[in-house]
Amino acid sequence: MRNIKIVLEYDGTNYAGWQRQKNALSIQQVVEEALYKLTKERITVIGAGRTDSGVHARGQVANFFTASRIPAERFSFALNSVLPPDIRVLESQEVSHEFHARYSAKAKQYRYSICMRPHAPAIARNYYYHVPDILDVEAMNAAAKYIIGTHDFKAFQSAGSGVKNTVRTVYEAYWVWEPPCYLHFHIKGNGFLYNMVRILVGTFIEIGxxxxxxxxxxxxxESGDRDKAGPTVPAHGLCLEKVYY
Structure with a gap:
C-alpha cells in the first residue's frame, strides 16, 4: 500500500464542508467517489482541516492509502479528469506511511475576505462578506496584536464543540486593505477552535x-466568555490558504 499526499483547491459553496455527512454532499465524499472510479478501491481520504459548509480552500492537504499502480504524480491529473470543476487537485506525491494530513500538520493559515462598500458584490458574492460600512483598519490591526501568542481562545469558540483544551497559539494575525474596497484578514496558528476565525473577524468588525x-x-x-465577543460572520468569506508541515 502506498501513501499518497494531495493538495486541493475547492469552492465550498455547493458543499456541506470537508467532512463526509450522512444527509449532505461533502468534499471528502466527492474525492473518495472519484478515487473509487479510478482505483475500484473503497478509500478513506484524510483531510488536514475540517472546513465548514461554504468555506473554501486554496491549500487543503489530504492523504490516502492505495494499492493502485497509478504513478503518484499522475493522481492529480487522473482525479481532475473525474472531479467536478469546483474541486481541483493541484499536486500529488507519494509520502512515507507515517505522514498523516491532520496529525502531522504544524500550522494552518486562513484568510477571511470582506467587500467594504455600500452595495454587495455580484461576481465575488461567494468569496467576500459584504460590510456596507467603512471600517477602521488601523484599529483592527492594533486589536489583532492582542491575539498573537499562546492564549485560551474559549471566548472565540461556538457552542457545541467537544474540545476540552481551548488553548491555541497564533503566529500571525493582521489585516490588509486591497484597493478599492477589499479587506483581508490573515491568520496563522497551530490550530483553531470551532468557528474561531469567524468569531474573531466578527469581533474585529465591531472594533472597526x-x-x-x-x-x-x-x-x-481573558474573560473566556463567548457572549462578550462579536457575532460569527458567514462562512463564505473564509478560505484555508495553506497547511504547514
Missing part, C-alpha cells in the same frame, strides 16, 4: 465600526 475598543479584544480573550 468603533462599537468596541481595540483593548476590548484583550478583555474578551
Amino acid at each position: 465600526r468603533h462599537r468596541m475598543l481595540e483593548s476590548d479584544m484583550k478583555r474578551i480573550l
Whole structure:
C-alpha cells in the first residue's frame, strides 16, 4: 500500500464542508467517489482541516492509502479528469506511511475576505462578506496584536464543540486593505477552535465600526466568555490558504 499526499483547491459553496455527512454532499465524499472510479478501491481520504459548509480552500492537504499502480504524480491529473470543476487537485506525491494530513500538520493559515462598500458584490458574492460600512483598519490591526501568542481562545469558540483544551497559539494575525474596497484578514496558528476565525473577524468588525475598543479584544480573550465577543460572520468569506508541515 502506498501513501499518497494531495493538495486541493475547492469552492465550498455547493458543499456541506470537508467532512463526509450522512444527509449532505461533502468534499471528502466527492474525492473518495472519484478515487473509487479510478482505483475500484473503497478509500478513506484524510483531510488536514475540517472546513465548514461554504468555506473554501486554496491549500487543503489530504492523504490516502492505495494499492493502485497509478504513478503518484499522475493522481492529480487522473482525479481532475473525474472531479467536478469546483474541486481541483493541484499536486500529488507519494509520502512515507507515517505522514498523516491532520496529525502531522504544524500550522494552518486562513484568510477571511470582506467587500467594504455600500452595495454587495455580484461576481465575488461567494468569496467576500459584504460590510456596507467603512471600517477602521488601523484599529483592527492594533486589536489583532492582542491575539498573537499562546492564549485560551474559549471566548472565540461556538457552542457545541467537544474540545476540552481551548488553548491555541497564533503566529500571525493582521489585516490588509486591497484597493478599492477589499479587506483581508490573515491568520496563522497551530490550530483553531470551532468557528474561531469567524468569531474573531466578527469581533474585529465591531472594533472597526468603533462599537468596541481595540483593548476590548484583550478583555474578551481573558474573560473566556463567548457572549462578550462579536457575532460569527458567514462562512463564505473564509478560505484555508495553506497547511504547514
